[in-house]
Amino acid sequence: MKSARSRPAHPTSLVLRKLFPYAARLCLVAFLALLAGSFFAGIPVWWAWIPLGLWVVIGVGGNRRSGAAETGGGSGAAAPEAVTVAAPVAGRWAALNSPADKVPSHGTRDYGQEYAIDIVVAPGPGARPGPGWWPPARPAAAFPAFGKPLFAVADATVVRVEDGQRDHLSRTSWLALGYFFLVESVVRSLGGGRRVIGNHVVLDLGDGTHALYAHVRRGSARVRPGDRVRTGQPLGECGNSGNSTEPHLHFQLMNGADPDTADGVPFVWRGIGVPRNGETFTAEEPESTRARP
Structure with missing residues (x-):
């Protein structure tokens, strides 16, 4: 791994990252309560739009202010230096929501995902189900x-592991996508970061850099907090x-072990770089997993 000490999170950024998510959740709860009250208790429906508007303002303001805090407030401040690590997968994959196209890559700095990337397996035509009207949802095993x-992308220490959340059905049909963005994403945000990132593993790579693997399969974790792992070791x-x-x-580097307070850190995959949205790439099988004659 290329050594590049990550800047510690700015104290103001830490406070904001703790404050804004809680405030946003409170606004959403107030919106839902007032909306329900408009039906059952005669509360004017327009009251519900006040906390909803505050939720939008908090979301936008939180991202802008935490971004200013991590760059020291200067528009000309340089981005953190990218850290070179091995690829976290093997085989042929395709990139989505890549930081090579925009930053923040997912439209938010929440949960340290400013430079995060999503990747899916890129098999032959028709092997990966695409969007459509039917079926409304598919089992995860269909993908x-x-x-x-x-x-593991580097020699590291495991600091966080969770693998008890279920693997739900897909949300790739048009109906399911509407449900996902209008209902499920909102409800999950009320549950905090762990309900958003799902099962996950966090590695301490040293020099203040941590790697997060999100949406891990239930019951598949092969490591526990405190374990030492080598580059290419299955996690x-x-x-x-x-x-x-x-x-x-969903893969990202960050400058702390807790996604709720960490800032994102740019990465480069050794021999691959940072693939752009829709770009396919092939990662070699780690030497530790190759079949021996």
Whole structure:
């Protein structure tokens, strides 16, 4: 791994990252309560729009202010130096929501995902179900990424592991996508970061850099907090837990172990770079997993 000490999170950024999510959740709860009250208690329906508007303002303001805090407030401040690591997967994959196209890659700095990337297996034509009207949902096993092994990107120490959340059905049909964005994503955000990232593994790579693997398959984790792992060592399997429309890996580097307070850190995959949206790439099988004659 290329050594590049990550800047510690700015104290103001830490406070904001703790404050804004809680405030946003409170506004959503107030909106839902007032909306229900408009039907059952005669509360004016327009009252519900006040906390909803505050939720939008908090979301936009939180991203802008935490972004200013991590760059020191200067518009000309340089981005953190990218950290070079191995690829977390093997085989042929395609990139989605890539930081090579925009930053923040997912439209938010929440949960340290400023430079995060999503990747799905890129098999032959027709092997990966696409969007459509029918069926409304598919089992996770219908997607080629489900169950694919995930590998350590560097020699590291495991600091966080969760793999008890279920792998839900896909949300790739038009009806399911509407439900996902209008209902499920909102409800999951009320549950905090762990309900958004789902099952996950966090590695401490040293020099203040941590790697997060999100949406891991339920029960697949092969490591526990405190374990030392080597580059290419299997950690678990790709799944569909958390805020996910289909089985995929959400990968990111960050400057702390807690996604709720960490800032994102740019990455480069050794021999691959940072694939752009829709770009396919092939990662070699780690030497530790290659079959020996």
